[in-house]
Amino acid sequence: MDVRTLAPLRALLALACLCAPYFRGGEGLVHALSLNGKWALRNSNGSLRMSARVPGCVHTALRENALIQDPYYRFNDRAYRWIALDNWTYAVTFSVPPEIRRKRSVRLVFDGVDTVSTVSVNDAVVGTTDNMFRRYDFDVSRALKGDGNVLTVSLASAVEYAARRSRAHRSYKVPPECPPAVQKGECHVNFIRKAQSSFSWDWGPSFPTLGIWRDVRLEAFDALRLLYLAPTAHYDPDLSRWRLRVDLIVEALEAAVGHVTLLLPELSTRRTVQVSFRPGRNRNTFVLGVNKSAGVDLWWPNGHGEQSRYELSLQVALDGGLAVETRVPVYFRTVELVQEPIAGSPGLSFYFRVNGVPVFLKGSNWIPAHSFQDQVTPETLRNLLQSAADANMNTLRVWGGGVYEQDLFYSMCDDLGIMIWQDFMFACALYPTESDFMDTVGEEVAHQVRRLKSHPSIIVWSGNNENEAAIASNWFGIPSSERLRYLKDYVSLYVNLIGDVVKKEDQSRPFLTSSPTNGVESEREGWVASNPYDTHYGDVHFYSYLTDCWDWKGFPRSRFASEYGFQSWPSFSTLQKVSAPEDWSYSSNFSTHRQHHLRGNDEMLLQAALHFLAPNSTDPLQAYRDTLYLTQVMQAECVKAQTEFYRRSRSDIVEGQGHTMGALYWQLNDIWQGPSWSSIEFGGKWKMLHYFAQDFFAPVLPVGFLDEGTLLIYAVSDLSGDLTLRVVLTVYRWSSLEPICTASSAAAPVSGGSAQLLYKRHVEELLGGCGNCTAFTCLLTFHLEEAAGGRQRGPANRLFLSSLSEAQGLQKPRITTQVQQDGDAFAVTIRTSAVAPFLWLDVGDVPGRFDSNGFLMVSESRSARFYPWAPTSAAEVSRALRVTTLRDLY
Numbered sequence: 001m002d003v004r005t006l007a008p009l010r011a012l013l014a015l016a017c018l019c020a021p022y023f024r025g026g027e028g029l030v031h032a033l034s035l036n037g038k039w040a041l042r043n044s045n046g047s048l049r050m051s052a053r054v055p056g057c058v059h060t061a062l063r064e065n066a067l068i069q070d071p072y073y074r075f076n077d078r079a080y081r082w083i084a085l086d087n088w089t090y091a092v093t094f095s096v097p098p099e100i101r102r103k104r105s106v107r108l109v110f111d112g113v114d115t116v117s118t119v120s121v122n123d124a125v126v127g128t129t130d131n132m133f134r135r136y137d138f139d140v141s142r143a144l145k146g147d148g149n150v151l152t153v154s155l156a157s158a159v160e161y162a163a164r165r166s167r168a169h170r171s172y173k174v175p176p177e178c179p180p181a182v183q184k185g186e187c188h189v190n191f192i193r194k195a196q197s198s199f200s201w202d203w204g205p206s207f208p209t210l211g212i213w214r215d216v217r218l219e220a221f222d223a224l225r226l227l228y229l230a231p232t233a234h235y236d237p238d239l240s241r242w243r244l245r246v247d248l249i250v251e252a253l254e255a256a257v258g259h260v261t262l263l264l265p266e267l268s269t270r271r272t273v274q275v276s277f278r279p280g281r282n283r284n285t286f287v288l289g290v291n292k293s294a295g296v297d298l299w300w301p302n303g304h305g306e307q308s309r310y311e312l313s314l315q316v317a318l319d320g321g322l323a324v325e326t327r328v329p330v331y332f333r334t335v336e337l338v339q340e341p342i343a344g345s346p347g348l349s350f351y352f353r354v355n356g357v358p359v360f361l362k363g364s365n366w367i368p369a370h371s372f373q374d375q376v377t378p379e380t381l382r383n384l385l386q387s388a389a390d391a392n393m394n395t396l397r398v399w400g401g402g403v404y405e406q407d408l409f410y411s412m413c414d415d416l417g418i419m420i421w422q423d424f425m426f427a428c429a430l431y432p433t434e435s436d437f438m439d440t441v442g443e444e445v446a447h448q449v450r451r452l453k454s455h456p457s458i459i460v461w462s463g464n465n466e467n468e469a470a471i472a473s474n475w476f477g478i479p480s481s482e483r484l485r486y487l488k489d490y491v492s493l494y495v496n497l498i499g500d501v502v503k504k505e506d507q508s509r510p511f512l513t514s515s516p517t518n519g520v521e522s523e524r525e526g527w528v529a530s531n532p533y534d535t536h537y538g539d540v541h542f543y544s545y546l547t548d549c550w551d552w553k554g555f556p557r558s559r560f561a562s563e564y565g566f567q568s569w570p571s572f573s574t575l576q577k578v579s580a581p582e583d584w585s586y587s588s589n590f591s592t593h594r595q596h597h598l599r600g601n602d603e604m605l606l607q608a609a610l611h612f613l614a615p616n617s618t619d620p621l622q623a624y625r626d627t628l629y630l631t632q633v634m635q636a637e638c639v640k641a642q643t644e645f646y647r648r649s650r651s652d653i654v655e656g657q658g659h660t661m662g663a664l665y666w667q668l669n670d671i672w673q674g675p676s677w678s679s680i681e682f683g684g685k686w687k688m689l690h691y692f693a694q695d696f697f698a699p700v701l702p703v704g705f706l707d708e709g710t711l712l713i714y715a716v717s718d719l720s721g722d723l724t725l726r727v728v729l730t731v732y733r734w735s736s737l738e739p740i741c742t743a744s745s746a747a748a749p750v751s752g753g754s755a756q757l758l759y760k761r762h763v764e765e766l767l768g769g770c771g772n773c774t775a776f777t778c779l780l781t782f783h784l785e786e787a788a789g790g791r792q793r794g795p796a797n798r799l800f801l802s803s804l805s806e807a808q809g810l811q812k813p814r815i816t817t818q819v820q821q822d823g824d825a826f827a828v829t830i831r832t833s834a835v836a837p838f839l840w841l842d843v844g845d846v847p848g849r850f851d852s853n854g855f856l857m858v859s860e861s862r863s864a865r866f867y868p869w870a871p872t873s874a875a876e877v878s879r880a881l882r883v884t885t886l887r888d889l890y
Contacts, residue, residue, distance in 0.1 A: 029221075030219055030221040030226070030324070031099055031100050031220045032217050032219050033094075033096070033097070034215070035092060035216045035217055035218065036054050036216060036217070037053070038052075038053065039052050039212075040052070040090070041061050041088060041091075042089055042091075043086050048062075050065040050067065054212045055112070055212060055213050055214050055215060055216075055373075056211050056374040057114065057209040057211030057213060057373070057374055058083055058155075058210045059080070059083060059209060059371075060372050060375065061211075062083065070578065071205075071371070071372075072205075072672050073579075074579060074580065074590060077184070077206060078184060083210075084158065084159050084206075084208040084209070085157050085159055085160065086157060087155060087157055088154075088155045089152055089153065089154045090152065091150060091151065092150070093151075095147045095148070095149065096145070096147075098146075099220075101146065103222050104221070104222045104223075105139065105225075106141045106144060106219070106220040107138065107139060107140065107218065107219045107225070108121065108126065108127075108218060109137050109216065109218070109219055110135065110136040110137075110214070111135055111214035112132065112133075112134075112212070112213045112215075114158075114194065114210060114211050114212070115130065115131065115155075115158050115194045115210070116155065116158060116161045116192070117129045118153075118154045119136075119154075120151070120152045121143040121144065121152075122143055122149055122150055124143050126140050130192075131193035131440045131441075131444055132194045132403070133193060133404055133425060133448065134440065134444050134447055140218070157208075157210070158192055158208045158209075158210065159186045159208050161191075162187070162188035162189060162199075163187065163188050165191035165432075166187075169434070172485060174191070174429075174432050175429070175477075176428075176475075176476055179199065180202075182202075182596055182597070183200040183202060183206070183596045184205075184206060184593075185199045185200020185201075186206055186208055187199075193437075193441065193444060195368065195401070195425070196400075196425065196426070196427045197401045197402055197427075197671070201401060202597040203367070203597070203670070203671065203677065204367070204368075204671040204672060205371060207371040209371070209372060213373050214406075221253070222253065222322075223318065224250055224251070224253075224277065224316065224324055225251045226249075226326060227249045227250060227281070228248070228249040228451070230246070230247045230450055230453050231246045231247075231454055232244070232245050232506065232507075232508040233331065233332040233456075234508060235332075235334050240292070241290065241292055242290040242296050243287055243288065243289050243290065244288040244289075245285060245508070246262060246286045246288060247284075247285050247505075248284045248286065248314070249281065249282070249450065250284075250316070251281050252277035252278065252279055252280065252282055255276070255277065255278055256276070257276045257319050258274075258275060258277075258316060258318035258322070260272070260284070260315070260316050260317075261315040261317070262312065262313070263312070263313040264290065264311075264330065265313070266311070267294040267310060268291045268294050269288060269290050269291045271286070298333055299331040299332060299414070299417075300333070300354070300355065300417060301359055301394040301395075301417045302389050302392075302416060304357065304394070304720070307331075307415055308331070308332070309329050309330070309331055309414070310330045310332075311328070311329060312329075313325070313326075313327050314327070329414075333355055333456045334354065334356065335460075335508075335509050336352070336510070337352055337460060338353050339519050339520050339537075339538075343653075344656070345656045345657065345658070346536050347537045347656075348519065348520065348536070348537055350519055350538050350560045350662075351559070351560065351659075351662070354419075358753055359661075360647070360650055360662065360663075360718055360753070361395040361421075361560070361661065361662035361663070362394050362395060362662075362663060362697040362718075363394060363397070363664050363665075364388065364393060364396060364397075364664055364665050364666070364668035365397045365399050365562075366396045366397065366405075366667070366668050367399055367401075367402050367667055367668075367670075367671055368402040368671055369384060370671060371671055371672065373403065376406070378408055381406075381412055383684040383869070384669050385412045385416055385418060387684070387849070389417070391697055392693070392697035392698055392699065393418065393697055394418060394419055395418065395419040395664060396418055396419075396664075396668060397423065397515075397664050398420055398423055400424060400425055400427040400462070400464050400465035401425070401426075402425065403425065404425065404448050404452070407451075410452060410457055414455055414456055417457075419457055419459045421460050421562070421664070422460065422462065423462045423464065423465055424445060424448075424464060424498055425444075426463065426464035426465065426467060426493075426494075427464060427466065428470065429467065430467065430471070430476065430486055431489070432489075433493055438492070441493070442501055445497075449461070449506050450505060453505065453509075458509065461510070461512070462512045462514065462515045462517075463493075463494035463498050463513040464494060465514075467494070468490070468513065468514035468517050468522060468532045469516055469532045469533065469541070471483075471486055471487065471528050472528050472529060472530060473532075487528055494513045495513060495527055499513060512538075515539055516533055516539050516541045516562065517532055518532055518534050518537035518538040519537055519538040520537075521537045521538070533556070535557055536656065538559060538560065539560040539561070539562040539662065540556055540559075540560065540562065541564070541666075542556050542558070543564060545566065545567075545606075546603065548610050549634075549638035549641055550611060550641055552705055555645050557645075557654060557657035557658050557660065559659060559660060559661065560660065560662035561646050561663050563665075563666045564639075564665055564666060565635075565639055565677040566607065566639060567603070567635065567675050567677050568631040568632045568634065568636075568675065568677075568687060568688075569628045570673055570675075570681040570682065571842060573685075573842070573844040573845050574682060574685060578672075578673045585624055586601065586623075594673075594675060595674070596674070604631045604634060605631075607634050607638065608630050609805075611634075611800075611803035611804055611805060612630060612634065612803070612889075613804075613805045613890045614890070615630060615889040616889070616890045617889075625884075626888070626889045629884050630889060631675075632687050632689065633838045633854070635677075635688070635689050636691075636692045636854060639679075639692070639693075639696075640689075640692045642663075643663050643697070644696055645705075646660045646663040647696070647716045647755060648755045650716070650753075650754065651755045652755065665677075665679070667679075668680060679693060683847075684847070685847075686849050688838070688853065688854035691853040691855075692854060698794045699717070699719055699794070700715070700716070700718070700723070700784060700793045700794035701715075701795065701797070702784045702796075702797045704797060706763060709762055710760060710761070710762050710763065711759070711760070711761050711763045711766060712757060712759065713729070713759035713782055714755050714756060714757055715727070715750045715756050715758050715784055717752055717753065717754060717755075719753070722750065723749070723793065724788070725748065725750050725758065725784045725785065725793060726746065726747040726748070727744060727745040727758045727759040727782055727784060728744045728783055728784075729743045729766075729781070729782040730742050730781045731767070731770040731773060731778055732780075733777055733809055733835075734777060734811075735808075735810070735811065735835075737835060737858060737860055740771045740773060740778065743766065744785075745758045745759040763775070774808075775801035775802045777808045777809055779801060779807075779835075779856075780801065781796055781798045781799075781858060782796065782797055782799070783795070798856050800837075804837060804886060810834075810837075810886075810887055812885075812888065813832040813833050813834040813836045814832070814833040815831070815839075815885065817829065817830050817831075817841075819874045819878040819881065821874045822865065824868075825865045825867050825868070826866040826877050827863055827865055828850075828877075829861060829863050830857065830863070830864065830883070832857050832860065832861075832885075834887075835857065836886075837856050837857075837885065838855075838856070838885060838886045839855055839856070840884045841866075841881060842881070842882045843866065843881050843882075844882070845880070846872055847868065847870050848866055848868035848870075849867055850864050850866050850867075852864050
């Protein structure tokens with residue numbers, strides 16, 4: 001990782017420790033004994049016995065004991081299917097120190113068990129689990145002894161459990177039963193509360209894991225135990241004052257009275273209130289009015305301001321001297337989801353207002369970073385999240401088929417200003433509504449909201465991914481006579497259960513039942529709209545792989561685009577780690593096996609063929625490398641075209657559609673090395689798309705396009721202040737590095753938070769005055785300049801007037817490079833003999849990223865900087881560096 005990110009990471013790790021409650025005060029002390037570490041693991045018949053790390057999973061343990069290969073290698077996802085079909089038992093022997101044994105109550109706490117298990121202490125069953133996303137808490141006070149305690153967690157196959165649950169549900173089907181065959185997955189995932197993608201998805205493998213995937217510990221206490229502490233900030237506009245709502249959930253062994261003190265020292269704010277606790281679980285809510293004379297610094301999204309943080313101290317003192325004390329971070333920000341009429345358009349707006357400011361949400365969708373969650377390290381998270389921030393993203397949607405992420409993920413997003421659209425973990429399926437299923441979901445949702453609601457980065461809860469659309473569009477072929485049953489189940493689960501729990505637990509941010517959804521219009525229609533993809537309401541998911549992605553008229557001018565994208569393959573260096581030489585062909589069995597999207601490999605080539613020539617190298621390996629590169633060119637150009645369309649549509653209403661206020665492409669990251677919609681490869685390497693995202697998500701951006709032969713160029717600004725800008729346009733021939741001519745627009749005011757048309761001219765008229773260029777012989781570059789002083793604002797952009805397969809005069813360039821050390825980075829000087837579109841710098845396995853890549857080179861030389869994520873040298877970077885341009889393919 002970039003050495004510049006190590007210090008912030010250490011600070012965040014320290015903050016994570018600070019955020020964990022600590023306790024003090026005589027007899028009130030809560031003692032915790034971690035049971036993480038080395039456990040024993042065996043399969044059902046005892047033929048496999050080994051040591052295993054906790055937190056961890058069976059697959060990781062088998063790999064670390066050299067009993068299996070890398071599960072990601074070649075076809076091992078199918079070869080190791082047997083692991084998920086077996087039952088496994090974790091066991092650990094431990095001693096209980098006297099200070100814990102002396103306590104009146106001892107609880108065994110699991111922050112995460114994956115998934116179905118029976119838990120025993122010294123051969124006595126103390127509890128069971130059936131939900132990967134719940135915290136489990138068992139009373140083991142009478143089961144413990146001093147030495148030689150044996151804790152066992154007997155895990156049942158999630159695949160077999162889900163199948164049994166499905167078979168037991170005889171009254172009616174709950175589709176889908178199985179994933180599409182191309183996904184090579186397991187069936188009935190909707191019958192188990194587990195990461196839905198662990199049974200396979202169209203971008204990932206089937207690894208239905210088993211394990212103890214988060215921390216496990218003993219908690220011992222005599223009187224009081226803190227379970228949840230969650231402060232959320234609220235602004236009272238009538239009083240022009242901030243209030244802090246503090247939700248406190250504690251467990252008391254007996255009735256007690258005392259007082260609670262809340263302290264915000266940096267804001268000179270303090271309050272002490274009397275409190276009483278009854279035996280059992282107690283929930284108290286306190287409101288702390290912030291000192292009006294103290295200036296409150298707000299938390300802002302990335303690109304809009306600082307991410308200010310304060311610290312809340314909470315002290316609970318009981319009569320008799322018992323005390324609990326903890327400290328947690330506090331952030332001040334407001335968020336509103338605005339759905340209101342728009343002049344000149346039917347329907348309603350759909351945008352987020354943060355601290356009273358409308359914010360265009362720019363970003364992507366987050367999936368699990370690994371099939372085995374114990375492999376997701378702080379460094380992995382930091383690399384991916386910093387990469388999102390560095391690409392000018394301010395939002396990630398945590399998709400509903402994965403997991404609720406670990407605490408550090410959200411703390412990092414808080415620190416980076418990355419807003420989170422948080423789905424609950426339901427996706428692309430219908431779900432049962434038996435009482436035990438609903439009960440465990442209720443516990444899951446309550447726990448996750450209590451755990452996460454203090455994070456300012458989370459701006460919205462969403463009940464599921466695409467389940468409203470599944471019913472409305474009848475994905476599963478439900479007869480019309482049975483539709484009411486499924487509508488009732490949908491409302492019961494997402495509205496009456498999840499929605500009600502969210503409203504009870506958190507009033508500080510909005511809740512949506514689904515994505516996509518028409519929002520309040522879906523609610524008006526009984527929570528399932530007739531068309532959840534209506535561009536006049538809510539958010540939209542849109543995919544179209546065979547229509548021309550350069551044609552912006554094919555994109556929906558929606559209020560908010562929360563999913564869209566195109567596939568590509570990762571780089572050869574990423575695939576090489578999990579493949580063999582016989583796999584290095586686009587038509588190999590490996591390539592077919594890794595593709596989990598039906599006809600996906602063909603769709604990529606068909607889309608590329610609309611505008612590019614196919615690679616024609618006679619060297620099979622080079623042809624394979626070139627094809628991988630071409631899929632990334634295609635993906636980057638397609639997502640660029642669609643994202644720029646959404647960004648320029650933020651201020652427009654065209655035929656009643658527009659005011660687009662969000663663009664979250666699918667998807668940011670990968671779960672393994674294979675084809676997907678991601679912009680970052682597994683391992684952290686940026687695809688061409690992610691380099692493009694740096695520009696198309698820039699705070700100030702020129703966007704150019706053709707409409708019936710007319711060239712239009714918009715200035716898009718996410719800034720809070722106004723600018724006065726002009727467009728400066730340059731015309732080049734494909735055959736020459738010398739510009740043909742330039743043109744510019746008149747300077748015009750560009751309001752902050754708007755997209756405004758600055759340049760409009762018929763393209764033939766423009767080209768005719770530039771050496772009689774044609775759409776096939778010339779191309780355009782353009783940028784924005786401030787009227788006063790001529791300072792460039794935002795990145796330069798370009799417009800291809802024809803498909804590059806039709807570009808006349810495009811030559812194969814001679815490229816030379818020179819690499820020099822430049823502080824902590826490396827300066828790469830590139831020289832070319834000809835115009836070079838999509839110039840790609842690749843350093844193979846050398847970890848790091850460039851500041852710019854995949855660019856159009858229209859000058860004889862330019863430089864790029866490479867930022868390494870590990871120690872390296874200029875010689876190593878130079879040896880590894882490969883340069884590819886589009887013209888090298890043919």
